[in-house]
Amino acid sequence: xxxxxxxxxxxxxxxxxxxxxxxxxxxxxxxxxxxxxxxxxxxxxxxxxxxxxxxxxxxxxxxxxxxxxxxxxxxxxxxxxxxxxxxxxxxxxxxxxxxxxxxxxxxxxxxxxxxxxxxxxxxxxxxxxxxxxxxxxxxxxxxxxxxxxxxxxxxxxxxxxxxxxxxxxxxxxxxxxxxxxxxxxxxxxxxxxxxxxxxxxxxxxxxxxxxxxxxxxxxxxxxxxxxxxxxxxxxxxxxxxxxxxxxxxxxxxxxxxxxxxxxxxxxxxxxxxxxxxxxxxxxxxxxxxxxxxxxxxxxxxxxxxxxxxxxxxxxxxxxxxxxxxxxxxxxxxxxxxxxxxxxxxxxxxxxxxxxxxxxxxxxxxxxxxxxxxxxxxxxxxxxxxxxxxxxxxxxxxxxxxxxxxxxxxxxxxxxxxxxxxxxxxxxxxxxxxxxxxxxxxxxxxxxxxxxxxxxxxxxxxxx
Amino acid sequence: xxxxxxxxxxxxxxxxxxxxxxxxxxxxxxxxxxxxxxxxxxxxxxxxxxxxxxxxxxxxxxxxxxxxxxxxxxxxxxxxxxxxxxxxxxxxxxxxxxxxxxxxxxxxxxxxxxxxxxxxxxxxxxxxxxxxxxxxxxxxxxxxxxxxxxxxxxxxxxxxxxxxxxxxxxxxxxxxxxxxxxxxxxxxxxxxxxxxxxxxxxxxxxxxxxxxxxxxxxxxxxxxxxxxxxxxxxxxxxxxxxxxxxxxxxxxxxxxxxxxxxxxxxxxxxxxxxxxxxxxxxxxxxxxxxxxxxxxxx
Numbered sequence: 001x002x003x004x005x006x007x008x009x010x011x012x013x014x015x016x017x018x019x020x021x022x023x024x025x026x027x028x029x030x031x032x033x034x035x036x037x038x039x040x041x042x043x044x045x046x047x048x049x050x051x052x053x054x055x056x057x058x059x060x061x062x063x064x065x066x067x068x069x070x071x072x073x074x075x076x077x078x079x080x081x082x083x084x085x086x087x088x089x090x091x092x093x094x095x096x097x098x099x100x101x102x103x104x105x106x107x108x109x110x111x112x113x114x115x116x117x118x119x120x121x122x123x124x125x126x127x128x129x130x131x132x133x134x135x136x137x138x139x140x141x142x143x144x145x146x147x148x149x150x151x152x153x154x155x156x157x158x159x160x161x162x163x164x165x166x167x168x169x170x171x172x173x174x175x176x177x178x179x180x181x182x183x184x185x186x187x188x189x190x191x192x193x194x195x196x197x198x199x200x201x202x203x204x205x206x207x208x209x210x211x212x213x214x215x216x217x218x219x220x221x222x223x224x225x226x227x228x229x230x231x232x233x234x235x236x237x238x239x240x241x242x243x244x245x246x247x248x249x250x251x252x253x254x255x256x257x258x259x260x261x262x263x264x265x266x267x268x269x270x271x272x273x274x275x276x277x278x279x280x281x282x283x284x285x286x287x288x289x290x291x292x293x294x295x296x297x298x299x300x301x302x303x304x305x306x307x308x309x310x311x312x313x314x315x316x317x318x319x320x321x322x323x324x325x326x327x328x329x330x331x332x333x334x335x336x337x338x339x340x341x342x343x344x345x346x347x348x349x350x351x352x353x354x355x356x357x358x359x360x361x362x363x364x365x366x367x368x369x370x371x372x373x374x375x376x377x378x379x380x381x382x383x384x385x386x387x388x389x390x391x392x393x394x395x396x397x398x399x400x401x402x403x404x405x406x407x408x409x410x411x412x413x414x415x416x417x418x419x420x421x422x423x424x425x426x427x428x429x430x431x432x433x434x435x436x437x438x439x440x441x442x443x444x445x446x447x448x449x450x451x452x453x454x455x456x457x458x459x460x461x462x463x
Numbered sequence: 464x465x466x467x468x469x470x471x472x473x474x475x476x477x478x479x480x481x482x483x484x485x486x487x488x489x490x491x492x493x494x495x496x497x498x499x500x501x502x503x504x505x506x507x508x509x510x511x512x513x514x515x516x517x518x519x520x521x522x523x524x525x526x527x528x529x530x531x532x533x534x535x536x537x538x539x540x541x542x543x544x545x546x547x548x549x550x551x552x553x554x555x556x557x558x559x560x561x562x563x564x565x566x567x568x569x570x571x572x573x574x575x576x577x578x579x580x581x582x583x584x585x586x587x588x589x590x591x592x593x594x595x596x597x598x599x600x601x602x603x604x605x606x607x608x609x610x611x612x613x614x615x616x617x618x619x620x621x622x623x624x625x626x627x628x629x630x631x632x633x634x635x636x637x638x639x640x641x642x643x644x645x646x647x648x649x650x651x652x653x654x655x656x657x658x659x660x661x662x663x664x665x666x667x668x669x670x671x672x673x674x675x676x677x678x679x680x681x682x683x684x685x686x687x688x689x690x691x692x693x694x695x696x697x698x699x700x701x702x703x704x705x706x707x708x709x710x711x712x713x714x715x716x717x718x719x720x721x722x723x724x725x726x727x728x729x730x731x732x733x734x735x736x737x738x739x740x741x742x743x744x745x746x747x748x749x750x751x752x753x754x755x756x757x758x759x760x761x
Contacts, residue, residue: 147561147563150553170553172553172558172561173556173557173558173559173561173564174556174558175556175557175558176556177531177555177556177557178556179553179554179556226556227556228527228528228531228554228555228556229528229531230531230532231528232525232528232529232532233525233528234524234525234527234528235528236524236527265524266524267523267524267525267527267528268524268525268528269523269525272512272514275521275523275524275525276524277524321521321523323521325512325514325515325712326511326512326514326515327514327515327516327519327712328519328520328521329516329518329519330714380686381686424585424588424589424684424685425589426585459549460522460545460546460547460548460549460550461522461550462522462550462554463521463522463523463524463550
């Protein structure tokens with residue numbers, strides 16, 4: 001409306017000026033007028049744009065403005081919220097369970113080196129306690145730090161312990177598909193490693209994670225660089241370097257990296273209903289005097305064995321998801337599988353409980369394992385799932401073995417079934433049954449009833 | 464031989480020009496709009512389709528790959544995509560489409576949102592604190608988004624400014640004409656009492672002056688329960704609704720149950736572009752929506 005009026009005015013002004021100099025150089029005049037009109041138009045457009053911007057910012061009117069395009073549209077200011085708008089997104093996850101299982105003095109994986117007896121279960125989810133059990137309460141704080149970085153901290157709280165599970169920052173856009181993360185973070189190796197316990201489809205982690213890392217995830221204190229390839233198929237490569245203080249490594253005083261990881265992933269859709277991701281990863285760590293109790297035939301009792309050397313882990317993971325028409329709200333299915341091989345090479349020193357040396361030998365192990373699981377959501381609230389775990393203690397070569405340390409050959413395995421009900425996206429109750437044969441000579445039938453409740457601005461989950 | 468390499472070099476150099484501006488649209492309506500404004504200069508990828516609930520999408524690897532390549536992202540905003548878009552943005556490693564950049568366009572910033580809750584509590588269900596995000600179903604909300612989109616395209620691809628301006632002008636002219644036609648056709652729907660499955664059609668009802676008699680979901684995003692459905696059927700006696708509508712992506716069972724008990728027609732509306740065979744673009748979306756509503760009244 002206004003614009004038409006302006007054009008009319010301009011046309012009138014132009015006609016006036018043209019009429020006033022009928023004998024002049026009409027072409028030059030025309031060109032000058034044209035330039036002036038263009039200038040006026042540009043100025044007018046800019047003003048309209050500015051006005052529109054203000055209007056959009058203030059009230060965002062539906063159809064009130066002229067058909068002009070703002071010359072330089074900037075994002076409108078963020079919606080209200082006042083001072084609170086800058087607060088980090090906070091979420092708190094409440095978890096607990098009732099568990100019925102056999103009384104076992106010291107749970108371990110037969111044939112595998114379970115980390116430090118003293119604090120074996122300090123942060124193993126669920127622990128070994130029976131009956132009613134409060135699990136870690138997870139507190140997550142996350143926010144964009146500025147236009148360059150985002151940060152997140154995850155605290156796991158339980159009684160007198162506060163465990164800093166994660167505390168990292170990441171770049172928001174280095175460009176070229178690159179992303180840098182630094183601080184303490186769950187390593188990008190494998191599939192389940194980056195997930196927190198509340199995201200798991202079962203109460204406990206697969207046996208292979210317990211065998212590999214003792215804890216539920218391998219945590220790096222270090223840096224991670226990821227690159228997404230510029231292709232229509234998802235291709236991601238990542239590299240990490242970290243302090244390497246967690247099992248299978250040990251805390252050491254050194255420069256450089258005690259833990260290095262590489263991972264590569266490919267993923268895509270098959271039609272609208274199917275999607276998948278395949279990954280391979282490699283983790284390399286060093287340990288110095290990693291201690292464990294072992295049976296010694298020489299002294300006829302427990303000896304303390306200390307491993308110094310290298311651990312190399314290869315992981316392969318596969319995830320497949322199905323949802324009718326690609327709409328997972330009502331029904332969906334998820335299948336995941338992971339496989340590992342671990343190779344440890346170094347020296348093993350043995351001593352008795354008093355610290356008297358019993359001799360040193362070589363140490364070389366080749367171990368492997370896998371799990372397979374499928375979870376089906378058959379109505380909007382209900383899901384059911386099955387999982388099978390199997391590990392192979394494999395070759396454990398102690399060389400000359402002067403202390404006559406005993407190794408155990410065993411194949412820990414477990415079958416698990418679960419059904420869970422979600423009242424909404426934020427609350428879930430789960431019943432899980434397991435037949436656990438992870439310890440030699442023991443078949444443990446476990447029944448678990450678990451709740452997971454999520455308060456606050458719960459962030460989106462990855463694929 | 465040298466000529467061969469020269470040709471190769473030229474092909475490589477010209478490839479980005481030939482490829483077109485890569486636009487990632489979270490939902491089909493903005494994908495269709497990007498095609499109207501961008502024409503042949505843009506290469507549009509739409510993250511979802513009309514049979515998917517836009518609230519519940521997985522941040523699939525394929526979507527991360529598309530986000531990595533995009534030069535411009537157009538999203539609805541108002542928390543519609545909150546469950547998956549932040550992951551795509553963070554995992555993409557693409558600085559162009561991060562919030563605050565010219566390549567990040569949130570359509571909700573350019574319209575007035577309805578049903579902004581006074582108070583927000585999870586006990587109220589899946590409420591959107593910024594207001595109802597399904598605003599594309601009021602056709603009067605399309606032009607401001609179209610203008611914003613054209614402006615952003617000009618910013619990220621200045622060489623195409625003339626094309627975008629021309630496409631925008633042509634689109635707005637056609638839209639104004641279509642809007643007059645729809646309002647004339649829709650006049651007889653004014654005052655019509657209707658039920659819906661999820662509060663997805665608030666803007667459509669508001670535009671046409673239809674009366675919403677409530678939703679089958681007891682609370683937004685919460686699945687209908689048999690008790691709630693029985694109450695709705697009960698309420699039909701006192702304050703009858705003439706129709707029950709559902710979006711193509713919503714499940715049929717609850718809506719059909721109520722339609723049968725209450726003896727009123729169930730109308731499946733496309734909801735977005737591609738939701739029915741005749742809703743091939745934004746014009747088709749409203750043509751099809753009006754045709755279906757009127758067809759059910761005959």
